[in-house]
Amino acid sequence: MRRARTSLLVALIGSTALLAAPPARAQEAYARGDVVLMAPDGTLLDYVPAPDEVRVRYNRNGQRVLVDGYGNLVAIEVPADRYFNGDLPGVDDGSVNEQASAYPDDPDFSTGAIPDAVTRQPLDEQPLPDLGPTEEGSLPLDTTRIDPNSTGLDIPPEASAPITSKNKAEIAALQVLLDRGGSSPGVIDGKNGSNVAKALAAWEQVNGEKLDPNNMEDILERLRLSGGLPFTTYTITPADAAGPYVAAIPEDYSQKALLPGLNYTSVTEMLAERFHMDENYLKEINPGVDFTIPGTIVKVVNPGTPKTGTVTRILADKARKQVFAYGESGELIAAYPASIGSSDTPSPSGVVQVQRIAFNPGYTYNPKINFQQGNNDKILNIPPGPNGPVGTVWIALSKPTYGIHGTPEPSKIGKTQSHGCIRLTNWDATELGKMVKPGVTVEFVD
Template identity: 30%
Template sequence: MNTPAQGPSPEPSPSVRRAEPASDFTPVPNLTPAPANSATPSPTPVFANPALVPPTTPTVPGGNVSPTPTPNPNAPAQPWTPPVPQPTAALPGQTARPPRALPVSPQELITRLQIFLDQRNFGPGKIDGRWGEFTGKALIRYQVANGQKPTGQIDLQMQQELERIFPIYTTYTLAAEDLTRIDPELPSKPKDEAHLKVLNYRSIAEFLGERFHSDPEFIAKINKGVNLDKLKPGDSVRVPNVQPFQIETMKEVAHLPSNLQFVNRVVKVDTHYRMLDVFDGQKLICSFPITPGSKRLPAPIGTWKIVGISTLPWFRWDEAMLQHGQRSENYYNLPPGPRNPVGVVWIGLNKRGIGIHGTNSPDTIGRSASHGCIRLANWDAARVISEVTGGMTVQIF
């Protein structure tokens, strides 16, 4: 077996036993009002479609006015119609300005929303132009963080905020260096991966998807007629207008230095709603979707501490540890890279083998199980480490 000696070897596999909540554990603040007929608050309702709702009708003397009703999260999806832009009101003696153009399709409006949320560190999951579970959860969290009513709806106020996103798309020109990060022959078995120096992307489509926080199929869709995997240096493609995840700027660092100004922040991991939130006092500052363990190997419930953060980590692949939570001598040391099983980031907790980390399969975030750890898309994991530090509290519930 190939067992490289160099590099940190995090062990993201947990103990099988579920930890009991610590006595100082406090749950995450409720992010949405509880339904009237429910005894348990539901912090992140999921809507089948984004509801465009008009502002509450103003009170008219002598009239009976009903406020806009709260949507039922379990109601079936309704046909969706984009709003018609209205001319800007003119001052006396002036001509009304023409309406500002709004997106012409649901996909364009939802894409704009996803980009808006992503730019503000409220991750909607992968950008794909489709309304989904994590887009709704990110919107609610953004509204809470900004003192808005957490409707989870694209209402008039949100429409106005979305107008700030211009352009929706930008262009990216492929560099020769980018192609050095592509390995179409990347093996899938640990015994073969252990012989490599780096675990790179399998395709240009994968590279572009991760760089721009998107589903590779969405990148292909907005570049009709372009074969992404035949792109050459100098070729340009259309991509969502987000801050790119630049893996080339990441270095292999075993222990990032502490940032004392963050030490009193708290990471709250909601395993039921599959979201990771970072709080500074009572202020929610960022939020991202996660995969939180599995029924067989659940994430450890309780209050923990961050004991170390590493970037481009090595991974000690031990099947016994992954399957049963028991360390063995039959293992492989896997090199760093975006297709390392723990991705590009490892945030270790004071619970042996447990951490918050990236992934080699961003498409599965929130949609599959992990081995007891908290898994994020690499582009989100890279942002989380800019908001946390060693010594911080992590509450898992």
Template identity: 40%
Template sequence: MSPRHIPRALRWCFALLVACLPLHAALAEDTALDADTVNAAAHDSGDAALLRAQVLLDRAHFSPGEIDARGGTNTTRALAAFQRHRGLTPSGALDAETWQALTADAPAALVTHTIGADELAGPMRPLPEDMMEKSKLDALGFESALEALGERFHAAPALLQRLNPGVEFAAGQRILVPNVADAAPLATPDRVVVSKSDSVVRLVDAEGAVFAQFPASTGSDRDPLPIGDWTIDGVAIDPTFHYNPELFWDADPAHAKAVLPPGPNNPVGTVWIDLSKPHYGIHGTPEPQNIGKTQSHGCIRMTNWSARRVAEVVRPGMTAVLEE
């Protein structure tokens, strides 16, 4: 339908909505989130409640992906999985019953942290986009202190800035961060299940119960997820990436085979979980904000921190079920 076929009243309402969007975004961005407000938030208290819920979901191993106090499909799926785990109606909504289950005896969602010099060990530098140029470097580390801290605390850099307005993220600085550092360890699963339709990786016990879930990007129309039962062949931490342009439909024709150095901005992040299907694996990413929202080249892509959690509990020979 073209704009001229939309009734005038609807066109006026749409124009008003569009005009208000920047204002709404600005107001949301300026809303302060402090420790007292977030740690005491009730389930219906807006961004503070959503932030508290995201942190507690992460600690419970039902990850919302990058913690951002904004929500979205990753958070909705995490809530639904947590609800199933607790025997609640899996609505994906942050209702009072779910809030009670999530927050009962829970620790503070936000805590203070003093930035250590070791956390900002470099080199931190802008990285080239081109694969050939990346292969010439000795490491693919973080580009900034804010990126490094975001990964350490599973948080969007913009959230850390919102929690710490005007702060320079430098060694010795005390900052407010999501309390994700001391979550309980995961149990060893019976199998790993990757769901294409839900864009998640699940850890499943011998009785078939899901006890952990993480958002994932799971292939594309050009590079579909290889549906079936495979096995985990091994785990590599801080892997190099063997780039073969022949395996990528969108590769630069001028590119040649190359080995890219390790680091959080390596194309497979800081973890590679090798599958028995050649060239396929479960791995990390240099772009945590896109997980569960964009497509991949057929592999199963997770945030680096989620991939590390899974890597700690899987074993060679374990089944990985890739399903629709």
């Protein structure tokens, strides 16, 4: 059956090159077999970061600590035998703070802070874009739950059928189907991670039918009926090659403010976002391709058309790191992976309302309201663009400075924490922004 399924996938995708990569399994590729990578919440990291995604630091105990380019904690190495035997303090009761205290010189697992690590200020969740003053009489934060006896969720925490061993092309095909079906997996990267599991769990409620993630024949047939094969080709146009692009996005906000726009930095970044892909995965399935030459034919995934409808209620689940959008009849229209708050900068609780929606928004940096970024002590107007701090969409909420918005780093959605706002991929935020109106309720649940 395995051989038949693989042969069918080769025939439909039309390229055995996509099947060359080994199956992507959580931490199997990690070279140091005596240790595992533990995420800030005390669970195993569900993917192995690429070398260019993290930097390695050592704490005073000699343990390797992985941080991203902004100094945010990604994972820490812990002894595999102790982790799986459950004798790390705090593992049994799930207490992140107690687990962190087992190593007093380790990073703070509750905040993700790294002592003496990279000191760059993250771009991602600073909450106040330049969208004008808050209107008088705006709706205040309502601490009353919509239903005090229920979260309003009718979705199992995990998919009913665990995914068995699959190669990257098969996982990507599943991700495409989930994306088309309104149960977003975030970036399509061929990796079986937590965002895929969450999307599978929401699939049945969104679509009203079960999905077996291990039945590749069924998945490919569903893909055929819902928009075609999971992979397709795209010809780079002169406009694609011309941009405009920026050479790099500066870290300093005062330098950002001097740019005409926070545009894409490359054709690959632009195409990856257009086709809902991880940029590295786009490059991986197009080895040796020069994306800057018009007329070049490249392989991309085929995510389908955006969801449409009228969203009347949004539920932001902090624990799941997922956002659920409900329609007029109470049906679940779409589910999105999200980064929602952190222990040091938590998202609000209770119910707020959507105030306004802005596409391609600018961003106002105000050190008295936001944070101290470098030596900048004055208000700065940051131009709009997909690499702006709030991405391509800002959905303002009735609690001042909080909103739902996009991000310049889509591959980190659902895997890192935010500064209190709800952060989605740019394409998911755009899709949601086109389905909501002012007055829609947004409920935060723990």
